[in-house]
Amino acid sequence: MLFSAGLGMSAVLRLVLLARELQAAGHEVRFSAPARARHRVVRAGLVPVLAAPQQFSRAWRPDLVVHDPLCPDSTATAAESGVPTIGYLPYAHPPLSPRPTVWIDPCPPPLRQRPEPSAWQVRCDAYELPPQPTPQLTELSLLPRVCITGVPTGTRPEDRRRARLFRRVAEGAESLGLQLVVLTGDAQPWSVVLRGSAAIVHGGDEASVYAAARYGVSQLVLPAGEEERRAGKRLEQAGIGLCLSDDDLAGAASSMLRLRFRLAELLNGGRLLPAAAELGRSIARMPQPAELVHRVEALARQQGN
Template sequence: MRALFVTWAEPTHLLSLVPLAWACQAAGHEVRIAAPPPCAAAVTRSGLTAVPVGRDVAVDQIRNRADLVPWRSPGRWPEGWAARPELLDAGQRAVLAALADKQFAVARAMGAELVAFARHWRPDVVVHDTLAYAGTVAAAAVGVPAYGHTWGSATVMRVENEDLGARPLPGHTRLFTDLDVEPRDGPTAWFDPCPPALRLPDPGPPRHRVGVRYIPCNGRGVVPRWVVEERSRPRVCVTAGVSAAKTGPGAPPDLLTGAAHALAGRGLEVVLAVDAAQAGRLAGLPDRVRVAAGVPMSELLPTCAAVVHHGGSGTGLTAAAAGVPQLVLPRIPVTAEIGERLRNAGAGLLPPPERQADPAVIGEAVEALLDDPRHAQAAARLSAAMRRVPSPAERVAVLEAAASATPAEPGRAAAA
């Protein structure tokens, strides 16, 4: 089987695809990762083969356009909005329309070269990031199944459709027709690493989800000796993930510094997990707060009694897989979703927006996570449930079955 994976325009989205891509390759199949040029290096660092397609469309500039400011600004949208878009007001719906327009711009930048590569390489199946709409176009162009792959958000948010429903927006249809490809309304199904306990239902007609076990993939890193040494105090990790650079470039992340000060002096070992750029911007931290730059979260979090973070799916699901209770301090609407679901499952806490910057609230919430055994018990149950979901290695069979069920076109059979 030839499996073509398609990632979105930022390297962080690639990481959710890597376990399944490696599982395909380990099973003996041919794998290629099509990516916008800025992401190609991240693909090769993962040990997979990159195929740069399209051009850099300056995603940062698109993200910072005026009609998307509310998406990257503090605040909360109605709980469960991604599954119940009728809860949104006119302004919030306008933001979703702008998000769709942004994704269409990325897909247009990739589309022509991706379709050309697919017609040359003739894959048997396409797996694409759920936002990489060009992947469905490429699959349609060569007549093979397409599978979306989410990155662990609680629901499949279909911003390419009207009101997150079933009817594609004109911009989505044009991605196909502009390349003389018969339109599809989306992938055949989605691989979903979000555990069932944290999922929301899809807002539109039900789509087939293929649960796949979340495997933490944090990229390369080194595990320092102190990570595995015995500890005399509970260890609490504080991280803002890569989202800190998106929401506040050039400034120390407020989440990191605020939480560090809030937890200092409470008898804890506080570890700030950051990248090298974030570490260079941190100053004036309390004594006995450790800065850990580039330590893989999959190695650090299992040694922690709790984690404080921004609500990113990578951090949230890595902590859930490790069975660690979580305090979520979302600064933008989209990252509140995991916090709400963790709170409802008992495995985390989510302060009200107006109180999450209060040091006393942060300190008391972390102490509650540590002192109330119900949070640790709920986190352990969530971790156990995640381990029961079929692994990426087991889910390769889904792609094999889809590929074998598709009649081979003469060109694809010759290429194989």
């Protein structure tokens, strides 16, 4: 079975979980991923593909392809393979065509704007390596913990503008006496940092949305673009988060007061915290990747019949 992931680390780490389960069930698995992600594939106990995915697929002739439907190379590999294909349904961005034989949907149902009726549901987990160094955190803290991730580091004017917005949010959190944890990189130890956290601030990316939902944490989205803004609005509609932009915090005199009010709303106000916690409990009851193995095997057998 050939797995083909795209540029996003979150796609790689989500596919790794299913690949490991299929390999443990006795299947021959190969995993195509960008060079910067191959060390995670290897440390997960999988065999990475070093050639171009389409070239490797033609030579290796898989019985089934599981792919990232946002990556042109992965989608082309699946389309050319001539075997059953499985695509992980994206959260915010529209997938590329053609459609796979089967969709796997890791998105919690309350957050999916347009459900795919025939998709296989799976819990929105991602493979994690032990963090280096391990964050020294406890599940219980005297102060509510807020995680901040996805702070822009680019030099474009829009990156600098959003970085300032993240800094203002951090200042607002500190002014409320909250415990701050700032995360960097694109592969976070979510199970460590989100257990015991009350809220997370991020840019609306799929990995952060899913991780916070999985651990029952309320979310504040500072969107990077229109797709991320729509993702943030879906969190608001589901009652588990807020979405803010530069315009929401315009005006130096009153913006910090408004920001502090919104942060307090995330941590103490009304329905956000209990709704996020209830969503986390419902996600914990969803199928795990191991529960999809027999369905994947049945799909692959169709190729041999």
